[in-house]
Amino acid sequence: MNKRTSMLLTVTAVAVMGATLFGSTFTQTQMTGQSLDVSKMDVDVLEQIHQMGGLQLVMPQAFAETDCDVLENSGRDVKEFNLTGVSVELPIIGGKTYNAMTFSGQVPGPTLRVTQGDVVKMTLTIPADEAVGHGNDMHASQTSSASFESVNPGETSQYCYIAEAAGVFKYHCSGVKLVGMDQHVLSGMYGIAIVDPANGYKKLMVEKTSGSGELDRKFYDADALEFQLQFNQLYLTPEGNYDAAAMFQHHNTATVVNGIQFGYVPNMLHNILIKGDENRNIFVAQPWNGIELEHMQSQLLYVENDQHVRIFVENQGNEPAFFHIVGEILDRITQGNRVQSAATETWSLGGSQNMIVDLVFDEPGTYAFVNHDYAAIYTGGIGVFVAGDPFGLNPRLVDAGIIESPVPSYAYVLGNPSSAVPPMGANSIAHPAVNIHGLYTDEVASEKKAAGMIPLWEVIPTLPPVP
Numbered sequence: 001m002n003k004r005t006s007m008l009l010t011v012t013a014v015a016v017m018g019a020t021l022f023g024s025t026f027t028q029t030q031m032t033g034q035s036l037d038v039s040k041m042d043v044d045v046l047e048q049i050h051q052m053g054g055l056q057l058v059m060p061q062a063f064a065e066t067d068c069d070v071l072e073n074s075g076r077d078v079k080e081f082n083l084t085g086v087s088v089e090l091p092i093i094g095g096k097t098y099n100a101m102t103f104s105g106q107v108p109g110p111t112l113r114v115t116q117g118d119v120v121k122m123t124l125t126i127p128a129d130e131a132v133g134h135g136n137d138m139h140a141s142q143t144s145s146a147s148f149e150s151v152n153p154g155e156t157s158q159y160c161y162i163a164e165a166a167g168v169f170k171y172h173c174s175g176v177k178l179v180g181m182d183q184h185v186l187s188g189m190y191g192i193a194i195v196d197p198a199n200g201y202k203k204l205m206v207e208k209t210s211g212s213g214e215l216d217r218k219f220y221d222a223d224a225l226e227f228q229l230q231f232n233q234l235y236l237t238p239e240g241n242y243d244a245a246a247m248f249q250h251h252n253t254a255t256v257v258n259g260i261q262f263g264y265v266p267n268m269l270h271n272i273l274i275k276g277d278e279n280r281n282i283f284v285a286q287p288w289n290g291i292e293l294e295h296m297q298s299q300l301l302y303v304e305n306d307q308h309v310r311i312f313v314e315n316q317g318n319e320p321a322f323f324h325i326v327g328e329i330l331d332r333i334t335q336g337n338r339v340q341s342a343a344t345e346t347w348s349l350g351g352s353q354n355m356i357v358d359l360v361f362d363e364p365g366t367y368a369f370v371n372h373d374y375a376a377i378y379t380g381g382i383g384v385f386v387a388g389d390p391f392g393l394n395p396r397l398v399d400a401g402i403i404e405s406p407v408p409s410y411a412y413v414l415g416n417p418s419s420a421v422p423p424m425g426a427n428s429i430a431h432p433a434v435n436i437h438g439l440y441t442d443e444v445a446s447e448k449k450a451a452g453m454i455p456l457w458e459v460i461p462t463l464p465p466v467p
């Protein structure tokens with residue numbers, strides 16, 4: 001099929017598409033508080049502009065090839081990315097559940113990692129018992145999502161593209177031929193693709209003063225310990241269904257990071273480890289204290305001091321994310337493959353925008369990362385990095401025989417949460433261990449256990465008590 005023929009979208013077509021979207025029974029049945037009046041869209045005026053030859057939305061003609069047969073034999077590395085579109089019930093805070101839509105039984109969907117110039121072969125399968133079809137729009141591609149349309153229950157479809165641009169890129173369900181896209185994405189059908197630069201990442205320079213205050217520069221190798229953080233919101237009815245009216249009014253029910261509210265704050269297991277008492281909280285907000293939630297309990301992010309840390313951040317949501325780490329400076333901000341800022345306190349991401357944060361945690365301590373919008377913080381947009389050994393656990397862990405000698409971070413004992421650990425790239429430092437954490441179905445959690453990840457909810461209670 002010649003995709004180029006479908007690339008020409010006039011403004012009228014876009015307007016009609018919008019009317020189809022917002023006027024469909026699919027979304028309208030869920031809107032009790034109508035806040036968007038399609039009748040105010042003046043299609044005639046847009047058509048007049050079009051007749052005058054203006055305002056055509058034309059996709060570039062030089063977009064990357066999408067023919068899988070051609071691309072698979074092009075000599076480039078081909079990375080297969082297989083996703084399944086499934087609706088499942090998943091927990092939210094307060095002992096409730098919501099009706100989630102997922103890629104492959106997890107929110108966010110699996111992270112794809114490729115190198116600039118690779119061919120991505122994306123295959124989407126929809127099980128026969130799934131109620132609706134799903135699509136996939138990968139922002140790392142430069143093809144029209146409309147050409148992929150959607151995949152019906154019981155069917156499989158695929159497309160190929162060249163990952164031409166380096167950076168972090170959202171991918172998301174495009175609904176049923178774009179209808180219901182908002183519902184599908186905000187119910188969980190999103191993820192990221194990391195496209196590593198063909199020439200690798202740059203080393204990190206951090207300015208410091210030393211001695212009596214003279215300026216010094218410290219350089220860190222490009223290799224880094226890596227994390228991924230995806231910000232989003234949930235808009236839910238009390239019954240746990242998607243609430244379009246709430247979405248149109250930006251009245252979110254929850255702020256989530258990697259799918260979970262407060263997913264990276266301490267829980268009772270950390271209380272046991274650090275205080276020897278499950279009821280003595282070590283952080284102001286510990287909403288996930290129930291051990292029965294297993295892989296969906298909150299976990300912490302562990303880093304070493306004086307270590308190059310790289311965080312891939314994506315704003316999957318409808319509202320801005322003002323990314324800040326309390327007590328730290330973001331040493332470098334990269335978007336695409338271009339440095340945007342250095343030594344900055346906060347960097348802001350609009351919807352469907354991303355960045356790579358490079359930093360070094362200088363001192364042992366606990367560092368909260370936040371969306372620095374108080375409404376977001378209080379509804380779940382906060383988590384904690386623990387750098388070094390701020391709780392003085394090393395001697396106690398050695399005495400208890402849990403470790404042989406002091407370790408530079410608790411990741412050596414507990415691992416880092418699987419939901420925050422992206423696949424390895426050419427400049428990745430391997431995490432010492434990974435624990436099972438994330439908004440996963442039980443099947444996905446079992447797969448991670450079989451792959452050797454640590455089930456902390458089983459391990460910590462068996463550790464010898466730390467005096």
Ligand SMILES: [Cu+2]
Pocket residue numbers: 085101133134135173174175176184185189
């Ligand atoms: Cu979908």
